[in-house]
Amino acid sequence: MNENIEKFFLERGCLIEEKAIVEIEKRGGLEYVLRNEKKMDFSSPIFAVSNLPRVNEFSLVKEFHLDGYPGISQSFVDLFKSRYSFLHAKLNQRSKTRVFSPVSKLRRDGGTVFVSGMVADFSESKKGYGIVEIEDDSSSIKVILPRTYKDIIIKDEVIGVSGQFSKDGTAIFAESVYRPEVSKEPRIGGSDVKVMVVSDIHVGSKNFLEDSFVGMMDYVNTQGISFVVINGDLVDGIGVYPDQEKDLAINDINLQYKKLAELISKFNSNVRVIIIPGNHDIVYPMEPQNPLPKEINALFPSNVTSLSNPVWVEIGGRIFLLYHGTSIFDFLEAIPGTTMNDTDKIMIEMLRRGHLAPEYGKNLSFIPLKSDYYLIDPVPDVFITGHVHSHSITNYKGILAINASTFQEQTDYQKMMNFNPKPAIGTVVSTYDLSYEAVKF
Numbered sequence: 001m002n003e004n005i006e007k008f009f010l011e012r013g014c015l016i017e018e019k020a021i022v023e024i025e026k027r028g029g030l031e032y033v034l035r036n037e038k039k040m041d042f043s044s045p046i047f048a049v050s051n052l053p054r055v056n057e058f059s060l061v062k063e064f065h066l067d068g069y070p071g072i073s074q075s076f077v078d079l080f081k082s083r084y085s086f087l088h089a090k091l092n093q094r095s096k097t098r099v100f101s102p103v104s105k106l107r108r109d110g111g112t113v114f115v116s117g118m119v120a121d122f123s124e125s126k127k128g129y130g131i132v133e134i135e136d137d138s139s140s141i142k143v144i145l146p147r148t149y150k151d152i153i154i155k156d157e158v159i160g161v162s163g164q165f166s167k168d169g170t171a172i173f174a175e176s177v178y179r180p181e182v183s184k185e186p187r188i189g190g191s192d193v194k195v196m197v198v199s200d201i202h203v204g205s206k207n208f209l210e211d212s213f214v215g216m217m218d219y220v221n222t223q224g225i226s227f228v229v230i231n232g233d234l235v236d237g238i239g240v241y242p243d244q245e246k247d248l249a250i251n252d253i254n255l256q257y258k259k260l261a262e263l264i265s266k267f268n269s270n271v272r273v274i275i276i277p278g279n280h281d282i283v284y285p286m287e288p289q290n291p292l293p294k295e296i297n298a299l300f301p302s303n304v305t306s307l308s309n310p311v312w313v314e315i316g317g318r319i320f321l322l323y324h325g326t327s328i329f330d331f332l333e334a335i336p337g338t339t340m341n342d343t344d345k346i347m348i349e350m351l352r353r354g355h356l357a358p359e360y361g362k363n364l365s366f367i368p369l370k371s372d373y374y375l376i377d378p379v380p381d382v383f384i385t386g387h388v389h390s391h392s393i394t395n396y397k398g399i400l401a402i403n404a405s406t407f408q409e410q411t412d413y414q415k416m417m418n419f420n421p422k423p424a425i426g427t428v429v430s431t432y433d434l435s436y437e438a439v440k441f
C-alpha cells in the first residue's frame with residue numbers, strides 16, 4: 001500500500017480501494033494523482049478504480065498561451081534569470097558532494113572551485129584553448145577549457161565548471177565541465193496505450209503524400225491505436241518562403257486547412273488526435289506559438305485537440321513533450337559536421353542542456369516571457385520533434401526521443417540542398433514500456 005496515495009485521498013475525505021492504488025502506481029504514483037486531481041471526483045466515501053480518469057483521455061501538463069501562461073515581460077531579463085536559476089539548481093541536484101556557486105558568489109580562497117554560469121561568449125585562443133565567459137545576473141568570469149575539451153559550447157546555455165583560479169584571479173582553468181542532463185528513471189507498467197507519432201503533413205503542397213497519409217490513417221483505425229500526435233506543419237501555408245506559389249497544389253490557406261480537416265475526419269471518432277502548429281501554420285512565427293486560431297479549429301471534428309507549440313501532455317501515465325523543432329537548425333549550425341539526418345544527436349544535446357533552444361538571436365525569434373518556457377521541465381518520458389523531415393528514434397537516459405517523419409516528399413528546395421527526406425514513416429509508441437515500431441506507408 002502506498003501511504004502517500006492513501007493520505008492524499010483521506011485528506012479529501014475518502015478511502016481509496018486497493019485496486020485503485022495498484023492502478024495509480026502503474027500510472028506513475030502520487031505524481032500522476034497530483035497532475036490529474038482536477039479530473040477526479042472525491043464526493044463519494046470510497047474512491048474506486050472506476051473513478052480514475054479514463055486511459056484514452058489525456059491531460060494537459062503545461063501549455064503556452066499568449067494571453068495566459070507564463071505571461072509576457074517587458075524585456076528578456078526575466079526569461080534569462082529564470083533559466084539560470086532553474087538550471088543552476090538542476091546542476092546542484094546532480095550530486096550531493098559537488099556544490100556549484102553562482103559566479104557572483106565565487107570565493108577565491110584556494111583549492112578547486114565549482115561554479116555555474118550562463119555562456120555569454122565563446123572563442124578559441126591561438127594555441128587552441130577554448131575560452132568561455134560565463135555569467136550570472138551580476139557578475140562574469142573567464143573560463144579556460146583544457147585543450148582536450150572537445151564538446152561544443154552553445155551561447156546562452158548554462159554550464160557548471162570545476163577548476164582552479166589563475167594566479168591573478170581573473171580566470172578559472174577548468175578541469176571539468178558539467179551539464180544539467182535531464183533524465184528519467186526507466187519504468188515499465190501502466191496502461192498500454194498506443195500512440196501514432198507523425199509530423200509535417202504539409203497539406204496543400206504539390207509534394208504532399210496523400211496516399212501514404214491515408215494509409216497511415218487506415219493503420220491507426222484498424223490496429224488499436226488510441227492517439228495520434230501531429231507535430232506541426234499541418235499545412236504548407238502561403239508566403240512562408242519566396243515563390244512558394246509554384247510549389248502549391250492549394251494556394252489558399254483556409255482551403256488547405258479544410259482539406260486537412262476533411263482528411264483527419266476519417267480517423268475513427270474514438271481516436272484522439274493532438275495537433276500543434278509549426279512554422280508553416282497560420283500562427284505568428286515567434287515562439288512559443290499559440291494553438292491554431294478558433295476559426296481553424298472549428299473545422300476539425302471533436303476528437304481533434306489543438307494545442308500550443310511546445311506543449312506537455314500526459315497520455316497513458318507518460319509525459320509527452322511535443323516541440324515542432326525550429327531550434328534544430330541552430331544546433332546544426334552550432335555543431336560542426338552535423339546534418340539534417342542527425343536529429344537523434346541534436347535531441348540528445350537538447351536533453352543534456354535541459355533546454356529546447358538555448359541560443360538567443362539565431363534562426364528563432366522568441367517572445368520575451370516572464371519565465372523560460374523552453375526549459376525541459378517537467379522531464380518527459382517521450383520527447384517529440386519534427387521540422388527537418390528526417391526520422392530518428394533514440395533513447396537517452398530513459399527518455400525516448402523521436403524526430404517524427406513527414407508526409408511531404410522531396411521538394412525542389414531540398415533537392416537543391418542535396419537533402420533526402422525520410423517521409424511517410426509512422427512511429428507507434430506504447431505507453432506501457434516505451435517500446436516503439438516504425439511503420440512505412
Ligand SMILES: [Fe+2]
Pocket residue numbers: 200233278280387388389
Ligand atoms: Fe515542415
